[in-house]
Amino acid sequence: MEAAGMPEQVEQKARSELARLRQMQPFSPEATVVRNYLDWLVSLPWSKRTEDRLDIVSVQRILDEDHYGLEKPKERIVEHLAVVQLAGRIKGPVLCLVGPPGTGKTSLARSVARALGRNFVRVSLGGIRDEAEIRGHRRTYVGALPGRIIQSMRRAGSKNPVFLMDEVDKIGADFRGDPAAALLEVLDPEQSHSFSDHYLEVEFDLSEVLFITTANTPHTIPPPLLDRMEVIELHGYLEHEKLHIAKGFLIPKQLKETGIDPSRLRITDGAIVKLIRQYTDEAGVRQLQREIASICRKVARRIVEGKEEGAVTVTARDVEGLLGIPRVEERKLLDKDLVGVATGLAWTQNGGDLLQIEVTLFPGKGELVLTGRLGEVMKESAQAAWSYVRAAVWKWGIEEEAFRHKDVHIHVPEGAIPKDGPSAGITMATALVSALTGRPVRRDVAMSGEVTLRGHVLPVGGLNEKVLAARRAGVRTVVLPKRNEPQVRELPPELRRGMNFVLVMHMDEVLKVALVDLREVP
Numbered sequence: 130m131e132a133a134g135m136p137e138q139v140e141q142k143a144r145s146e147l148a149r150l151r152q153m154q155p156f157s158p159e160a161t162v163v164r165n166y167l168d169w170l171v172s173l174p175w176s177k178r179t180e181d182r183l184d185i186v187s188v189q190r191i192l193d194e195d196h197y198g199l200e201k202p203k204e205r206i207v208e209h210l211a212v213v214q215l216a217g218r219i220k221g222p223v224l225c226l227v228g229p230p231g232t233g234k235t236s237l238a239r240s241v242a243r244a245l246g247r248n249f250v251r252v253s254l255g256g257i258r259d260e261a262e263i264r265g266h267r268r269t270y271v272g273a274l275p276g277r278i279i280q281s282m283r284r285a286g287s288k289n290p291v292f293l294m295d296e297v298d299k300i301g302a303d304f305r306g307d308p309a310a311a312l313l314e315v316l317d318p319e320q321s322h323s324f325s326d327h328y329l330e331v332e333f334d335l336s337e338v339l340f341i342t343t344a345n346t347p348h349t350i351p352p353p354l355l356d357r358m359e360v361i362e363l364h365g366y367l368e369h370e371k372l373h374i375a376k377g378f379l380i381p382k383q384l385k386e387t388g389i390d391p392s393r394l395r396i397t398d399g400a401i402v403k404l405i406r407q408y409t410d411e412a413g414v415r416q417l418q419r420e421i422a423s424i425c426r427k428v429a430r431r432i433v434e435g436k437e438e439g440a441v442t443v444t445a446r447d448v449e450g451l452l453g454i455p456r457v458e459e460r461k462l463l464d465k466d467l468v469g470v471a472t473g474l475a476w477t478q479n480g481g482d483l484l485q486i487e488v489t490l491f492p493g494k495g496e497l498v499l500t501g502r503l504g505e506v507m508k509e510s511a512q513a514a515w516s517y518v519r520a521a522v523w524k525w526g527i528e529e530e531a532f533r534h535k536d537v538h539i540h541v542p543e544g545a546i547p548k549d550g551p552s553a554g555i556t557m558a559t560a561l562v563s564a565l566t567g568r569p570v571r572r573d574v575a576m577s578g579e580v581t582l583r584g585h586v587l588p589v590g591g592l593n594e595k596v597l598a599a600r601r602a603g604v605r606t607v608v609l610p611k612r613n614e615p616q617v618r619e620l621p622p623e624l625r626r627g628m629n630f631v632l633v634m635h636m637d638e639v640l641k642v643a644l645v646d647l648r649e650v651p
Contacts, residue, residue, distance in 0.1 A: 228363030231413020260306025365412025476591030493536025504549025
């Protein structure tokens with residue numbers, strides 16, 4: 130007990146339990162419970178801590194070695210160290226890394242621990258529904274144990290580790306309590322110095338722990354919990370970033386795992402780009418890593434069978450022979466400008482995508498038909514676009530009577546894939562106006578923005594992924610809300626180069642750019 134360095138209050142509790150243990154029969158069930166309790170108290174790192182590596186240049190170098198890009202998370206870690214150097218000691222921040230799967234959230238947390246010279250522990254919170262998973266069970270229960278927080282601190286062996294809470298957006302809740310509510314005490318800097326576990330019955334200081342949480346989306350994180358975290362968004366990797374990651378990280382890793390000498394196998398840039406475009410559809414690099422691993426295994430087999438004696442070079446033409454036909458169809462522009470078909474930009478878990486929104490008119494009773502497995506928000510956005518167009522038909526010389534005997538069908542292709550969100554509003558409005566006026570929509574123009582009943586264009590998110598999708602498909606003119614101008618300025622130079630961004634406030638401006646030969650309305 131003396132060697133454990135317990136706080137005075139904890140040591141008093143431990144000595145009290147030890148005195149009880151001395152009065153019990155050695156093999157009684159109660160003695161086993163008390164002995165286990167004392168084992169937990171003695172084994173926890175009450176006063177053990179590791180020394181932080183405070184050399185900012187060294188920390189930056191380690192972070193850059195482990196990860197390409199991810200500048201904002203790296204910058205935040207270095208800022209934290211700078212404050213520690215000046216202030217001596219501060220309460221650990223709670224960082225929440227939000228991004229699509231495979232973008233390096235978990236590995237970045239490991240890299241942070243390595244850069245700081247701290248121990249690292251990880252807890253996966255996905256699917257937990259019992260509050261006792263966080264706070265533990267009281268000792269009155271048979272087989273009681275501390276919660277995951279205290280168990281992880283014991284594994285860490287120090288009171289200032291980097292503590293990763295994975296998948297914090299997938300916490301559930303049921304009749305056994307709400308684990309997210311129990312985490313409030315853990316992640317609140319004002320309360321973490323006195324975390325109370327039901328099993329320990331004494332307070333444990335978590336104020337020196339650097340907590341990092343990860344999530345795929347912030348929308349499913351309970352607001353009180355989200356309020357206690359500093360959210361850092363990790364966007365999907367761009368094509369040139371994936372190429373760099375493959376050459377600098379993925380290929381060397383797979384060569385090592387398959388036992389191939391680096392001088393025996395070379396994968397060209399063209400082959401990697403083909404893998405990215407035609408064999409993977411993701412924001413991260415997990416699938417790309419699997420495809421590279423598949424190539425390495427096939428080459429390893431040829432080497433073992435004696436079919437390859439010298440160095441092997443895999444080019445873009447060789448990829449199909451090794452991996453089979455491409456599994457992802459590249460998005461391309463339409464062959465020509467069409468009436469009633471507009472190109473929208475969408476954000477998905479796998480990155481950006483193009484949506485070809487189709488509108489057709491046919492005799493009916495003036496009803497609006499929506500298909501394509503649209504979510505509630507997208508359906509409401511379509512209703513708003515249709516209401517705006519009907520209210521503004523005078524601008525295009527169309528009689529209101531024309532609507533009473535025609536049904537309108539809006540379809541978003543790939544009907545098996547669920548779609549939702551308001552950002553397709555201006556695209557649907559453009560396709561509607563095109564179908565009503567008979568004027569084609571320019572095929573080389575893509576757009577994203579929410580539309581109101583008055584025709585105003587509201588801002589949207591996911592610009593990095595959307596612009597990348599447009600660029601890969603050959604689109605060079607992108608229509609975006611004027612209120613997204615700050616985000617457009619922050620786009621990487623590689624994305625902005627050669628692109629024409631048209632920032633708009635109203636649907637009239639959208640139609641001037643998107644429709645062929647649209648006459649200006651006075």
